[in-house]
Amino acid sequence: MRRQTARVVPLMLILGVGLLGGGPPATAASTTTTFLANQDSYVNAASPGTNYDATNTLAVAGTPTRISYLQFAVTGLTQPVLNARLQVHTQDTPTATSPFGGTAQRAGTGWSEGTLTYANRPAAIGSPLGSLGKVLRNTWYELDVAAVVTGNGTYAFSLSSTNPDGAYYDSRETSAFAPRLVVGTGTDTGGNVLLNAGDISACATTGAAQTAQIISREAGTVLAGGDLTDSGTAAQLANCYGPTWGRFKDRTKPILGNHDYLTAGAVPTFDYFGPVLPRGKGYYSFDQAGWHIIVLNTNCSQVGGCQAGSPQEQWLRADLAAHPTRCTLAQYHHPLFSSGGRESSNVRPLFQALYDAGAEIVVNGHNHQYERFAPQNPSGVADPARGIREFVVGTGGRSLMATFPEPAANSEVRNGRTFGVLKLVLSPQSYTWQFLPVTGATFTDSGTGTCH
Structure with a gap:
């Protein structure tokens, strides 16, 4: 040829x-x-x-x-x-x-x-x-x-x-x-890398297999951002999630989405991940590369609510106070801000607690799109000095939502046509981000930020 x-x-x-x-x-x-x-x-x-x-x-x-x-x-x-x-x-x-x-x-x-x-x-x-x-x-x-x-x-x-x-x-x-x-x-060893995406496994589509190819070549901790399967059954975890993102279970920190609770209590998902996902709660935290990482469960009705004074909100404020780390990131499924029309005001008290503690980043899913926001406060007002930068990364494999009804305030980048994974590289005083598209796609997004 x-x-x-x-x-x-x-x-x-x-x-x-x-x-x-x-x-x-x-x-x-x-x-x-x-x-x-x-x-x-x-x-x-x-x-x-x-x-x-x-x-x-x-x-x-x-x-x-x-x-x-x-x-x-x-x-x-x-x-x-x-x-x-x-x-x-x-x-x-x-x-x-x-x-x-x-x-x-x-x-x-x-x-x-x-x-x-x-x-x-x-x-x-x-x-x-x-x-x-x-x-x-x-x-x-x-x-x-x-x-x-x-x-x-x-x-x-x-x-x-x-x-x-x-x-x-x-x-x-x-x-x-x-x-x-x-x-x-x-020389990337992955010790300071987070790989984030939600809305992963739809048994009838190949999106999860495509994004799993990205995970397979990238070192780092995998944050599987909720809606891991169609309806949270043990069979779907074994047959759809398992052969794709389940291959990286030993380095995965799971987040629970609403689809995971379509099976009562998300019991199969708790069983699948074991001790890493605290049973009945689904919220926890860990430290990596000098950062404090918090996983929250925004299926609020399943954990006693997300309102101020709820068990999870009290736990969050106590956890933040116990970890006065310079840099903090939280990941949970339902976004407070979105141009995709599926934002959730229920999570505002959790965002408020993170803002009060000086957190840098929130990563969400739920909308099957990618969106990046400028740093903002819980009311959606731009706040370059101490605001939280929100990413919506619902691009893990479920059918994408191509359209955005109306751009939200402070929305900087939007794409609803590309499966992919958000790669965050953490440093003691700063971070970089890059959206990694699946093979054959061209959309990407990248940048840098500093800790408060």
Whole structure:
């Protein structure tokens, strides 16, 4: 496949407070570089001497056996590799859909797409790197290949399937949908990173699987922001949440949403997470990277209310007083402020307690959108000096809400069309944020803030 392609210009994601003109240097820095395939084609066991370069297609199937091959030249890396992802895009045709998208394996290099055949195909190297399950048409998919991408060099991969119902991917001739190798380098260890999103698991959609791909490549504590399943059943936790975000259960801090209580008392969700989610309450706190992190339960009727003087509000004020930390973040499901039309005034007393204690950030879900607000007080008045910055991150996987009825006061950024995860990097006196979109999406948002 003969079109000449060049390496994509690296996207630099320098995450640090040095940009603020004060404070200590950043504790995490990463660089993401995207490489386009410089060779790709497929072979067919039914015609072992035929070259399929001119078809501009990458095919995988088991009957007859069809294997796709992709090769990348990785150059210019100057830091250790943190992660590497092979990304492929299914063609926008009905035949591209398949119950099994294929298994990736490292392959030998040195072959040419113009002469590659089944008879002279390169040898497979090592164990399989991972597999794709069901794939749909016109969708990006990715596989973790960090086990073999260790630095600069030439890397080749095969994608094969034993399923007779083959999948079809775009080749490098398709420009915007060309296969990509995305390599992250740097020194990010994740100890000061929070990964936030809510409204995660809808069993009939693939959104949670797509956002889980982001979590799989990012180090850090996962804050699963409520509505983890459709209706909070044990079967949904096992069969829908479990294979996606449940893979990161050992580093997850869960938040309860209204859908989790569609099963009485959210009992299966409490059972699933065990001691990390205090039974019957669902509110708790922990410390990380010099910050105090508070998880609240805004299903108010389930915990004796959220009003001033309620058990949770009293606990919150006592917890804040016991942790006079310079930087504080709270996460709960229902937002006080939103342009999406689903704000909840019930949580105002909790926001008030956080504001009184000088908290910096509140992260919510419930609206299946992303929205960022300027710092404001509990009445919704801009307060740059000591206001709380609210993020609404209901982009974890449930069907998105594309429209915003009316922009709320102090709303700075809004997007209702992109699944993704909010990455917060915490430093002792400041923080940075970045919205990480799923593979193939382009919307993002980033910035920095300081503690009060």
